[in-house]
Amino acid sequence: MNKHLPPWLARNTVAVRVVLVLTLLVGLAYPLVLTAAAQVPGLTGRAEGSRVTGADGKGAGSSLIGQSFTDAKGEPLTRYFQSRPSNAGTGYDGAASGAGNQGPESVVDAEDKPSLLTLVCGRSKAVGELEGVDGARPFCTPDGVGAVLGVFREDGTTGRVTRVVSLNQACPAKPFRSTYKGVDVECATSGADYGRALTVPVRGDAPADPKVPADAVTASASGLDPHISPAYAKLQAPRVARERGADTDAVRELISEHTTGRSLGVLGEPGVNVVKLNIALDRAYPVKSSSSSQQGA
Incomplete structure (x- = not known):
């Protein structure tokens, strides 16, 4: 000092x-x-956010953050490959990265929130309709909700079945099963308490290997992953080719060009970057559109 x-x-x-x-x-x-x-x-490129340029020469977001290729009403733009679902904000919001925080035991819908099972079932049904394939999957009803029964027994958890409710099918919906162990199945009454019922998921007769891949109906942990599986991309190829007036094999070739392998050859699974793929699609097979197609990043 x-x-x-x-x-x-x-x-x-x-x-x-x-x-x-x-x-x-x-x-x-x-x-x-x-x-x-x-x-x-x-x-x-990485330091600057891995920014990508669209077919129009303008910035089109980042190759590291997915985007929703939907219209103003949230409906899929059929001329584009669709991304997987996202729980980040309203979808692929970089400022709201996060997961849905619902696990495999989330099978019964709440009044204000569908269960994970119902979300998966509804998405699978919608994708199936969009791609023209069977969207059925195990433990799902034909109308796209979780196939789950609430079974009441005489002695609580044992004894004779006294009542059965299709928990995710609110009245006046017709239950996916008419009877269970000789008891008529009821539709669920809104606001009713079925806490004493045993929860019984019903597998149904859907194929063990659904036509709609898992990544088409589930979100990534971050909600920002721009990749889909090659299987989901190939499922969409005929629809995209048809909408673009392109050859399906040529569109599949674009998919192959934008498919990355496993990290270090062993980690993870191959993926297709939807953002880059759709930009390449616009360059190779442009379509006339009066509005922007990309939302999100």
């Missing part, structure tokens, strides 16, 4: 010097060094 300054002033002078030095180092020098390093060839 300076012997000519009062102790309190000397201490504050030291504190001011430390603040100035740290500000220069951490607030100026460090960011400048990182910015310079980010300009190294091979790192520039």
Whole structure:
């Protein structure tokens, strides 16, 4: 400390010097060094957010963040490959990354929130209708909700079955099964308490290997993943080719070009970047449109 300054002033002078030095180092020098390093060839694109340019020459988001290819009403734009569902905000919101936080035991709908099973069933039915394939899957009803019965027994968990309710089919819907163990199945009454019933998912006669892939009906953990499985991309190829007036084999070739393999050859599964694929699609087979097709990132 300076012997000519009062102790309190000397201490504050030291504190001011430390603040100035740290500000220069951490607030100026460090960011400048990182910015310079980010300009190294091979790192520039990633450092700038992996931005991509659309077929019109304008910015089209990031190759690392998915987008929803839907119209103003949320309906799929049939000329584009569709992304997987997203729980990030209203869909692929980079500021609201997150999962739906529903697990495999989420099979019974609440009044204000469908179960994970019903979400999967409804999505599978919708994708099946869009792609012209059977959207049926195990534990789903034909009308696209979870095939789950609430079974009341005489002694609580044992004994004779006294009543059966199709928990996810609210009246006046017709239950997916007419009887269960000799008892007529009822539709569910809105607001009724079925807490004493045993929850019994019913597999049904849907194929064990559904036509609609799992990634078409479930969201990624981040809600931002821009990839879909090659199987889901190939399922969409005939519809996209038809809408574009393109050859289906040529569209499948585009899918192959935008398919990435497993990380390090062993980690994860192959994926197709939908954002890049749809941009390539616009370049190879443009369609006349008066409005922008991409939403999200």
